[in-house]
Amino acid sequence: MKGAVVATISLLGGACAFQPTSFAGSALAPRTAATSAVRMSSEASDVDRRAFLSSTAAAAMTVASAFVAPAFAEDAAPAKAPLGPMPTDWGLTKDYYTDASKVVSHMRYATSLEKGAAGIEMTAKNCRQEMIDFVSYYRRFPNVSGKLSYSNLYTSINVLAGHYASYGPKFPVPEKRRKRLLEEYNQIEKAIKRQR
Incomplete structure (x- = not known):
């Protein structure tokens, strides 16, 4: 299960690492016609990134649920009866x-x-x-x-x-x-x- 969680985090982290950084529309960027074009292409890439990240997250959740569901199923399972009756002879005999x-x-x-x-x-x-x-x-x-x-x-x-x-x-x-x-x-x- 740890492997699946690590793989999921790596996948999501890797997807976020390659996102382009844009200063368009920020106080640091000069306002020009080129800035408007960058802003529009940035908005289009935001949509593509959102679609990619949401599909990646959905896939990760599917993989994780395959490992997590059985763990919770074990907790919900009825308790097994122990071998024999409960002890009643507590205490020492000094032997x-x-x-x-x-x-x-x-x-x-x-x-x-x-x-x-x-x-x-x-x-x-x-x-x-x-x-x-x-x-x-x-x-x-x-x-x-x-x-x-x-x-x-x-x-x-x-x-x-x-x-x-x-x-x-x-x-x-x-x-x-x-x-x-x-x-x-x-x-x-x-x-x-x-x-x-």
Whole structure:
């Protein structure tokens, strides 16, 4: 889409760059018969330029609408149902592996929610609080904070918490960030299984 917009701007900018500059009728131009002829030819070229620019703008709008319309169609699409029911088991058990698995599961659920999904705000608030509690509790233990699963989970928590801090609990995770987080969750779950 950026390419289409840049091409459109370049096209319009290029059309404007080659317009002749005329001082006919201005205070700087001397009033002669030649000035009147230049003024008339200038008016004719203004009509030609207007026709060219309007047709160019219409073509640019047609090209741009081909890219913009699908983007708005995605926003209007109904929200997808997330996998499984909304979590109700928020909070820590004080067992690292159980809590790490639960936090990853809840983060996966919160990350998967689409725009307009039921309970998106409540899920985001509960998930954010659980992530804060998890990091606050387990970073005090050197035998836990040195684990690969903890450091990867800590990184993912920072990304998701940063999203909530920037956009709030009602805004879903953008697709690019969602894909990256879901991949990280898979890696964290594998690390937890290996370390148990």
